[in-house]
Amino acid sequence: MSSTVLLTIAMLSVLGLLAAVILYFVAQKFKVVEDPRIDLVNEALPGANCGGCGYTGCRAFAEALVKSTSFEGLNCPVGGADTMGKVALILDRQAVAIEPEVAVVRCNGTPDNAARTSYYDGAMSCRIAHSLYGGTTGCHYGCLGCGDCVLACKFDAMYMDPVTELPVILDDKCVACGACVKACPRSIIELRKRNRKDRKIYVSCVNKDKGGPARKACKVACIGCGKCVKVCPYDAITMENNLAFIDSYKCKLCRKCVPECPTLAILEIGFPVKEQKPAEPAKAETN
Amino acid sequence: MFKTFPKGGIHPPENKLTADKPTVILPVPKQVTVPVSQHIGAPATPVVEKGAAVLAGQVIAEAKGFVSTNIHSPVSGKVSKIDTVVDTTGYKQTAVIIDVEGDEWVTTVDRSTALEKEITLTREEIIERCRQCGLVGMGGATFPTHIKLTVPAGKSCDQVIINGVECEPFLTSDHRLMLERGAEVLTGATIIMKALGVERAVVGIEANKPDAISHLTELAREFRGITVQPLKVKYPQGGEKQLIKACTGREVPSGGLPIDVGVVVQNVGTAFAVYEAVQKNKPLVERVVTVAGKSVTNPGNFLVRIGTPVTALIEAAGGMPDDTGKVVNGGPMMGKALAITEVPVTKGTSGILLFPAVAARRAEVLPCIRCGKCSSACAMGLEPWLISVLSEKGMWDQAEKEKITDCMECGACTYTCPAKRPLLDYIRLGKSTVIRMAREKITK
Known part of the structure; x- marks a missing residue:
């Protein structure tokens, strides 16, 4: 009886050894060298x-x-x-200083500002609404309000405001991955430089129509008057297709453009409520 | 005797409220807005300037490229401006806006209603005339007719099918056209046969239009090679592939065109437009539009000039009912809701339907219960529940494998879904994405 046990052990040992040798050579042969x-x-x-x-x-x-x-x-x-x-x-390389960014929704078409002219009851998807028609307001550029960007956000940094019907970005959670930028069929969301205390100055509009139709569609639309371009001391504002754009990397947050805008399309966010003296422009944080 | 297609199909309530209403000619409005893109393909280029005097029938925008057509002035008057306007698609596009003055036509157009049966033009001349006159498919797809009349090299055509199915509920414009201008429609069919060099044409008409079937059968005796094929009532029989299967038993292969099985399908409206273009030299500047709805006081079929505002049509039908919740351009199944009614009638506008808010609102969307109703309703043999989910989840490769591009967007799946899922919305999104991706692959 004991010989059977011994024989079994011996057989298994030999088989195991054989397998180990084969496996060793195979592993050597098909070795993947990875850094x-x-x-x-x-x-x-x-x-x-x-x-x-x-x-x-x-x-x-x-x-x-x-x-x-x-x-x-x-x-x-x-x-x-x-x-x-x-x-x-x-x-073992030199790190490159990279400016932190934050996503910004460039539309202020709340029901108060942009009167709703129709009602959308198709599938709740901006991409579908966008492929069907111009949208529930007279503005064919603004937010459709179905929340594709919120679904795309993996960091819980966005939600749809039920009152304004616009997406809201939580600055402290946003990591500027750009998923919402890609999800938006109308390219409303933009990645901008993150400033000290999350201060922001931006044109909250993407309407490229001429002044008349743009204003008719939305009270706070950029009408392309160009006043902000003239007043900006840093050449940060450009005008293209009846739409002003503030380059967040050139902007020094001096806020001179904000009171110039006749339609209040330029928003200032994160600044103290009381007007500061215009002589001390807040210096941008370079991190 | 009554034929139909075998796969899928549904029976929505017919609601042909205006079937017995003779076509009314609507007076020319004070101002017309003529979009330069009323067809599939490249938009036409405006060739008139602001302030220019135009005559009805004059070319105001020229075709740009092969898949494109000319746009003619539907009225006489002065070009008020060339501007961007919202059209029936819901998007902004360039349009020529004309202030109407009198009703002067280009002298080459024969405006008499006398029937002209003798075809004097040759094949090439017919196709050229269709191109010049800006003809497009009147069934709704608005594909330029001259391209359909040109048989591509290597393909052969042995039969023409004239589509008089009008399977969409409510719509009756084709029905009225067959009853009132039947001889012209059949002459148009003969012209199409000549252009394609075929001997046989079948007019497919559904059984819910017995008067049109008997009228055209009677008339067809005097036309060589034309027969009338009565069809069982089933939506979407007006789809090209379904109609070919029903009339001839041939099946268009996946991704193929009717010409692959030797057939060309033309709508009765197109046949009539071909007749007018070839025999009367009249460009496509007017069409019959059905205006209907359950609470519309005076629903009817109206012959209107292209560019007439939809509001004028609604006025003619007794004004917009108070309970209106949705205005649809086209039929209730495939038509598209209008965001605003200040849009012009285009070559593809077959109907304007006014639905009460109660009936128009979509119900709450519930989860799919895998009942399979959509699969049995699909006339193309697809699985709508699957491809809509694939599209919702962005699985485009899989959707392509499931033949999402074969979908003709008839809406039968969404209609049958007991969970009220917006199947077609997602399928349409997937279809356009898959087609775009395939195109990008080719250009790469």
Whole structure:
């Protein structure tokens, strides 16, 4: 009886050894050499797989980072400077200073401002509404209000305001991954430079119509009068297709343009309620 | 004797309220708005300037490219301005706005109503005339007619089908046209046969129009090669592929065109327009529009000039009822709701329907219960529940495999869905996305 047991053990040992030898050689033959730094970089990334960097996920971005020679055009908007600093440490490279950004909804077409001319009761999707017609207001550029951007946000940084019927972005949660920008069929949402105390000055309108029709459709539409362009001391405002645009990287938040706008299309957010002296423009934070 | 297509189909209430209302000619409005894009393909380019005097029938915008047609002035008067306006699609586009002065026509147009049966033009001349006169498919798709009349190299055509099905509820403009101008429609069919070089034409008419069937059968005896085919009532029989299957038994392959099985389908409205263009040299500047709805006081069929505001049509039908909740351009199944009524009638406007708010509102959307009603209703043999979900989730590759592009957007699935799911909305989104992606792939 004991010989059967011994024989079994011996047989299994021999088989196991044989398998181990085969597996060893196979593993040598089909070995995939991977840069160990990819794993390290992947560890350092946030792991949200949001695609904000332009790659399919954090792993793909880590591979791209390791493969690249400089950080030119590579940035993790979620992790920001912190994460990129860590990555730079792993890869032993110089980190590039990157401005943090925040998403901004450039439409103020609330029911009060833009009168509703029709009622949409199709499928609740901006893309579908956009493919069907101009929208529930007279403005064919503004927010459709079905919330595709809110669905696209992976960081819980957006919600639809039931009163204004517009999406709201929570600045403290927004990581500027750009998912909402891609989801919006009307390109209303824009990534802008994040300023100190989340202060913002922007033209809250994307209507490219001439002044008359734009104003008729919405009380707070940009009518393309050009007053703000003239008053801006930093050449931050440009006028194209009857629409003013404030470059957030040139804007020094001096707020000279805000009172100039006849339709109140330029919004200032995050500033103290009391008017400050115009002599001290708030200096932009460079981080 | 009554034929139909085998797969799918539904029976919505017919509601042909205006079937016995003779066509009324609507007076020319004070001002018309003529969009430069009333067809599938490239928009035409305006060739008149502000302040120019135009005659009815004069070209005001020229075709740009092959898939495009000319646009003619439907009235005489002065060009008030060339501006962007909202049209029936709900989007802004360029239009020529003309202030009407009198009703002077271009002298080459024969405006008499005498029947002209002798066809003197050759094949090429007929196709050229259709192009010059800006003819498009009048069934609603507005595809330029001259392209359909040109058989592509390598293909052959042996039969013409004239589409007199009008399977959409409420609409009766084709029905009235067949009753009132039957001989002209059949002459138009003969012209189409000549242009395509075929000997046989079938006029498909659904059984709910017995007067049109008997009238055209009677008339067809005097036309060589034309027969009338009565069809069972079933939506969407007016779809090209369904009509071909019903009339000839041939099946157009997936992704193919009717010409692949040797058939060309033309609407009765188009046949009439071909007759007017070829025999009377009259461009496409007017059409019959059905205005109907349950609470409309004076529903009817109106012959209007292109560019007439929809509001004028609604006025003619007794004004907008107080309970109106939705105004639809086209039939209730495939038509599109209008966001505003200040839009012009275009070449593709077959009907203006006014629905009470109670009937028009969509019901609350509930989860799919996998009952399969949509699959059995689909005349193309697709699985609407599946492709709509694939589209909702953005799974475009899978949607393409499930033949989303074969959908003709008839809306039968949404109509039958007991959970009131907006199936077609999502399928349409998926279809346009898949087509766009395929195009991008080709250009890459």
